[in-house]
Amino acid sequence: MISYAARTALDLTADLPAPALEDLYRDLHRHPELSMREHRTAAALADRLRKAGYETTEGIGGTGVVGVLRNGNGPTVLLRADMDALPVAEETDLPYASETAGVMHACGHDMHVTWLVGAADALAMGRDTWSGTLLVVGQPAEETGEGAAAMLKDGLYQRFPRPDVLLGQHIAPGPAGLYAHSSGLLMSAATDINILVYGRGGHGSRPETTVDPVVTAAYIVTRLQTIISREIAARESAVLTVGRFEAGTRHNIIPSEARISLNLRTQSEQICERMIASIRRIAAGEAAAAGCPREPEVTVGNTFPVTVNDPETDGRITEVHAEVFGAQSIFNPGPVMGSEDFPNLAEGNLPYSYWFVTGTPAPIWEAAEGEDLMDRLAAVPSNHSPYFAPDLSTVESGVRAIVSAALAYLGY
Template identity: 80%
Template sequence: MTSAAARIALDLTADLPVPALEDFYRDLHRHPELSLREHRTAAALAERLRKAGYDTTEGVGGTGVVGVLRNGDGPTVLLRADMDALPVAERTGLPYASVTDGVMHACGHDLHVTWLTGAAEALAAGRDAWSGTLVLVGQPAEETGEGAARMVADGLHERFPRPGVLLAQHAAPGPAGLYAHSPGLIMSASTDIDIVVHGRGGHGSRPEATVDPVVTAAYIVTRLQTVVSREVAARDSAVLTVGRIEAGTRHNIIPSEARISLNLRTQSPQVRERMIAAVRRVAAGECAAAGCPAEPGITVGSDFPVTVNDADTERRTAAVHGEVFGAGTILDPGPAMGSEDFPRLAAGGIPYSYWFVTSTPADVWNTAPGGDDLMTRLAAVPSNHSPHFAPDLCTLAPGVRTLVSGALAFLSVGG
């Protein structure tokens, strides 16, 4: 038997204004904004929320938006969408490609904002079918890990109704029409580390008079590749990525320092600390072996927490999505190595459910190599942060429906 939440969700989203949502999405995609600069995006979202009847506040945590719709007695549910884009030059060739040089919605946050807008309007129009309070959040700076914490510090849960549950979703590669739910751990922690190797610079013709930080940095990068393979147990998932190495100004100058930036992905605090210790040890050891004039500078920078769904909340959300879309559309892929700052909105232990909506266009997915091997195909199609990432607009209505049905699963609804 279909639940009341699923039936009402299908009714409220039966006649979504898809062309208007597509226009809104294309406009957001054309005008991406970097973290904490989402002024235009925030204003567009705020305008739609106000028109739908939400008490709307801008500038929360910098550029965050909060819309509140009080609709009688009942639970309080928070729906969140992140708004920021990435410093990526778009190469999709889309007619609505970014007009901002070097900036692109390469992670789907424009889609997230559109989904939230559609859900806000559908739930407001159908308020006779439910009771409770909706808190809609347009969050800045997810990509830098700052936004959620800034909104909480700016009184998100004190200035506005404190929710009993948080819900959020993310576009992901995969054949459009699937919904990935995992009770418990679904996203990993992320930690950035910067290393400065101190050498002694000089002329390229006299290397014997220098201590070359470039060579030392290369040894560090190579040795770091063994941290996961030789220091992390096979049962534990971890990734170490060196994303940047910089040194020097000219071909024939041995520089006085080199800089390395790396990122760790872990799923437990113990593994994280073990990897950080290993990075420190490897860098110090290689610098000592090279005779560097000073120990390396090592800075542990920004980080993201693990995303751990509340099991009961997640099962409830997945169940209503299964009713709305069909049981065959729900899958449990297990935890991903990607990271999110969404859990920081759960300050004080608010339970939450976070899931993925697959969004690869059918023609791209069907022509990807790999046959029936899902992982091979996933590796072949454009993924988040790719300059070719272009979600299928066929996901607009379903993405609205996931948020509407998820919210109704926790609000008070009639039988």
């Protein structure tokens, strides 16, 4: 027999205003905003929450939005959506493509906000079916790892009810209509590292009078690739990506400095610390070999924690989703190398469940080459791609997923 949470969720979302929600999504997609600049997005979310009857506060942790709906005795459930876009130039050719040059919702946070609005509306209109408190959070700056921490620092759980459970979801590539749950480790930690290499600049015609930081930095980049292949055990999962290399101003000027920016993905604190130590050693060694006038500066930037679902919480949500969408729609992706700052909201070890909703449009998925799911996933646009464009059918399914998850705790 279907559970109360699943049955009620299906009832509350049976008549979703899909066209209006799709219009909201298109509007958000046209007007992406970078991290900590989500003013228009935050205002749109706050306006919708107020109209639905939520006590709404803006400006939490910068541009964060919090809506509270108190509905009798029961647990407090936090529903979260991130709001920021990326510095990516859109290439989808959609009629509602980004109108902001060089900025795009390439990670789908516009879909997340749309889901949150739809779920908040449905739960407010159906408040006679549940009891407890909803804490609806529009979070800024997930992409930079700043947003959740900023909201906590601004008194999120002192100014508003402290949640008993946290729930969140993310749009992902894959045939539209699947729900990926993993009990325990779901996503990796991420750490940004910056390296500043000091040289001695001069004229390109007289390299013998200089210490070329570009050559030194190039050796560092090459040597860094051996950390994974020669210093980390094969049984461990880790990724090192050099995402930026900057030096110089003109063709015939040897610069005085070179900058390297890299990103680590790890699944344990010990491996992360070992990799950082290796980066420091390699950078210092290559600089010494080149005769650089100063040791390089190696600094740790933004960090993201590992995402580890509470088994009991995620198990409960998985069961409800299997009832709502069918058992065949649920799969376990295992730990992935992507990262999230959502776990920072679990201050004090609060239990949470975080899952993925797949949204690749059917024509794109069917045209993807590959023999199995993983091959085809590699062939379709992923998050952060300039071609990333979720299917609009996921507007309704994503709202239904959040509502059913909330009712797993709030339902009578």
